[in-house]
Amino acid sequence: MGESINLAVEAKGISKSFGGVLALDNVNLELRKGEVHALLGENGAGKTTLSNILAGLYRADGGTVLVDGAEREFHSPSQAIEAGIGMVHQHFRLVPPMTVAENLHLGSPDTPAIVSQKKLVASARRMMDEIGLEVDPTARVWQLSVGEQQRVEILRVLARGAKVLILDEPTAVLTAQEAKDLFVVIRRLVAGGRTVVFISHKLNEVIEISDRITVLRGGKHVVTRDAAGATPRELARLMTGEELDNSVEHRTVDGSVVLDLIDVFARNHRGIEALHGVNLQVRSGEILGIAGVSGNGQTELSEVVTGLRRTQSGSISIAGTDVTGGTTRSIAELGVGHIPEDRIGVGMAGSASVKDNAILRHYRSSELSSGTRLKRGSVIDFAKRLVAAGRVQTRSINMPAGQMSGGNQQRLVAKRESMIADRLLVAAHPTRGLDVLATKEVQSAIVERRDNGCAVLMISDDLDEVMLMSDRIAVMYEGRVMGIFDRSQFDRERIGMLMGGQVEGAPS
């Protein structure tokens, strides 16, 4: 009995299926008061489904939910929040043109029908004082950084009296500093007796912030354990059910220069100079990783190389062909693939079918078209082949690509681009947002291209990933290449200093 008093929420035997697919199978979850409880699992493990049931967005097919010892069933998120359970979703549900104060009061039953901006701001300040979280209440949401917007979401949920706060992959959208700030907020909340459910598949983070960890796999409960003493390797095994070999073989190759940038200058989309005389060479059979804090010209670099952005001056050549000012199409035809940073916004059309997205780079080839006509049979064969080879999980190639999970959209784009990358693959944040298994798959695909003689330019703001994957590392800071490290010279500390603009870290 003593323990059940300490339980904020107890979910017993929760099951849920979607269209015949079992998403949750008899899952139990106990949330104690004042703890950070991590829900860990691969994409599709059931983390989000379980939280959506607790937050009243879905209804369970079976099982019971006890809040403070009393059985409850929620038909809507507002009923869940009345019972004290609130959720902050991965994609924010704020109204960008409205102020923070307005957003905090939006849809709340306590907001009076007629109210002045002044009263809203005052009431917002009161909420922030009570909860102990600060955001300028008069600022408009679109002016805020992503981290601040997330704080508004958290405030909005807590202001309705939530005692249990569910955060769905809260750090996926944050910078490293913002993530640190969020952790401070989380610790303060649990110190005040609240419960935080932290959904993630980033293992280091989970170990750092949580008190207890529940691992789900394939809709089933695997284990609930204390975070203290857990290792990333052990958690990864529990999540994936297999031992992952997380190493990449490196060797020094002396391939010919494929990508050659000489003194390249370019502006960003706001017209400000983003590349400041970049000199870089990527050789056949090597992965050159670009390390740097995001926003230091990496995005523009990938865009000038693939023809999406004009250069101001300097020259770019690929396999000896000058491509300065070339079109995306002419560059792609040289055998250049591009996994773009914004996959959904640039790399694919979500409303178009998986099939149409699969052929985006190949539809002009003689395999898929003759003259002006597309060969429909070959198109279907090709799409099926790509889906199978890229391990894209989809019910049908005629389904809109945007309805697949993010990981599968990523696999589709990554495979499509790898297939045309005979000479050069430009991969911008290729594993961002992916779970452990999918990350491993995409990384192996990149290594496989390299081993076949392709030159790879890889951009990532995850230094661990850059150090794992790269044969050489170039550090970028404020649009310049600060230094280039051979694998034997890799030194996290020196690379980190260069990323911050301190030249003492430069390699000899």
Next chain:
Amino acid sequence: MSLPFRFARRLEVNNKRSTSYRISGAIAGLVASGLLLLLTSRNPIRLLGQSLDAIFGSQRGIEGVMVQSIPILMCAIGVALSLRMKIWNIGSDGQFLMGAFAAVGVGTKLDVPHWLLIILMALIASIAGAAWILIPALARAYWGVNEIITTLLLNFVALQLVLWSALGFWRDKKSQVTQSTEAVQAVLPRFPGLDSVSISFIVPIVLAVLFWFVFRSTRVGYEIDMIGGNANAAEFAGINVKRRIVTVMLLTGAIAGLGGMLQLTGAPGAQALSGGFSNRFGLSGFIVAALAGASFAGVLVAGLFISAMFYAGIALQTKGLSVYIIFGIYGVVLVGIAVGETMARFRLTRTDPTSAATTTGASA
């Protein structure tokens, strides 16, 4: 408190289901209209009988629907083409009028053999329709100006220009009817075996089949669909998006403009230009394209259906039914089709009885 059924979104909507839901929606709309008519103490069954009789009872009825359908289909095909690119051309009425305007200019002023005149009129009408959308097309492609507003506003300009010509510079001074231009003398031959339908009826059918093929099996069709799906992705793949937008928009204008010329030289009693020359064909065409979901086979079906309703409405007016009631029925049927289209994306599932049972013990 909880319903035994609920709606769940379908992951995939196939064309067959979508079509059958739309048709069921149209039928439901007709039934609902019948109930409304009952409330006004009219006999819906008899009115339906009269409508069907007006359409199918005689060759005249069927021909009337065909005549009605030509301008609607021409506008609808143009609109559907731009909708594939997610471009909303609301201005097909204006392009239609400008096509007719240019055709009248050539048709009444040039003295050449009629067969040559017909060809020249078709050409100039297509060019005029395209020219009327040139500015919205360039503005949309190069500066991102919303085409809905620009194309819509140009409709009013086109209408004023037509009125000006009919009342002013091209007014037919010999005619009793003072508010129209001179009639063109070169007209299209009748469709073999028909009294009032000209051979222009085959033009929208040929165009619909052509575009159906283009979007089914050609690279250009695929590129247009990808631009509609995500212009950034199309650009990423090396498609010249701006140029394609301009080309497709000009083509939609040209089709509507050609429609104006076909009406002028083909429809009975429409050989002169006046303020009432376009009976809101652009609007009907837009509705047809939207109902058809920009599918070209669908455009033909929906276009003939709307034209039949139009024609039945005219026939019922002569039976003393107010034009407003006819518009009302028109609206209810369209809503029925739109609801059907939405319903096709969902399915009804049974909520699990066990979870319904636990509901009772909820707020204890």
